[in-house]
Amino acid sequence: MKFVKDIALGDPSTNNQNFIDLRLRLMCCRYWLLDLWDCHDMVFPFWRLYWNKNSGGQLIHQNTVYDMDADHIYIIPPFTSFSSQFKKNHRYTTGIHVSGKQFTSNINESDYSNESLIHFFVHFNLGVPFDSVYPGILKIEMTIYLKERLEYLTERLKIENKNFKLTFNLKLQAFIKEALTNIGPELWKTTIIDERVLKVIRYVEANIEKKLKNTDMSDLINMAPNSFARLFKSEMHVTLHNFIQNRKIAKSCELFEHTNKSIEEVAYVLGFSDRYHFSRVFKSVTGLTPAVYKSGRYT
Structure with missing residues (x-):
């Protein structure tokens, strides 16, 4: 039996199809x-x-x-x-x-x-x-x-x-x-966004553990920092800085749910300077302290 390497040969149609990658x-x-x-x-x-x-x-x-x-x-x-x-x-x-x-x-x-x-x-x-x-x-x-x-x-x-x-x-x-x-x-409809902004969002998701700077993000799509900041805010209705903080806190919630990492370990993994900085940002986003969230005393 010969293995067919070209996966396209398995589809009898020449009509290209585009699917949305939903990562539940x-x-x-x-x-x-x-x-x-x-x-x-x-x-x-x-x-x-x-x-x-x-x-x-x-x-x-x-x-x-x-x-x-x-x-x-x-x-x-x-x-x-x-x-x-x-x-x-x-x-x-x-x-x-x-x-x-x-x-x-x-x-x-x-x-x-x-x-x-x-x-x-x-x-x-x-x-x-x-x-x-x-x-x-x-x-x-x-x-x-x-x-x-x-x-x-x-x-x-x-x-x-x-x-x-x-x-x-x-x-x-x-x-x-x-x-x-x-x-x-x-x-x-709010998910139909500018390709430049989407490229930066994907970069943030792939590098969420790093200390991400506005200048680094604007360099990715060859725009001046101020111009990109305005574009991002108009597309996402939130500043790039706040978006990055929100995504880091989202990732921290995932880590609390699926790992046994301590608050200090999660803060370090996500690039925060210390537990106290992480806790301040976490509470500003969620209204809860990381300790309360981690304990599960909410629904």
Whole structure:
């Protein structure tokens, strides 16, 4: 048998096709009973997907209150400032206060449906440039497909919530992607950006551990620093400096979720001068200290 080296020979068509490289990166997926969900002015550098099986949960964004129900999924893009609360147990007006427990197969949902929020959530990233969209809270109507996937995912999370098999991973990714297809094209218009800016964004992603300077970025695309700074701000609606900080904090969240690195180690890996500098930037972006984020005392 002869191995065919030219992969193009395997396609009988001469019509070239262009596909979008979507790099979905899962950070966490959990199914909880929440007794308290008083979280105020949260901002995170990743996507969040929420679904409550019962009523009583609320999301607030720019003075708009979303009463959550089981017939809708709620998706929050990166860097959206929002708050949440459980109406039956609303105690705090500032800060982040969460209490509850993770579902197990020994817990009967019906025993808690009147006193706790039955809460499913996923944190994920989509990669460049799809993590740079306009902020907001997106309300997605539940479909039969999404409901079936949710039933499978939540039942599996009661049994195993750490070492997921391939089937679970594939179905979770399919669930997220299907939910995203229901958002509509208007959200993704913000990802159509200047090629020069996109080249710099890709460089930032590939070299996130380095100390990145504005002059180095402008040299990549042969532009004067001030001219490129104006172009970047007009395309991304954020300064290059703040964009780099945001991406470093996004990477730090990923490291906290998927490694056992300490705060000091993460600060060093991402090119911060010390833990204190890293902590100041982390809190300015997320509203949390790295220690609180690392502890998982939020949802």
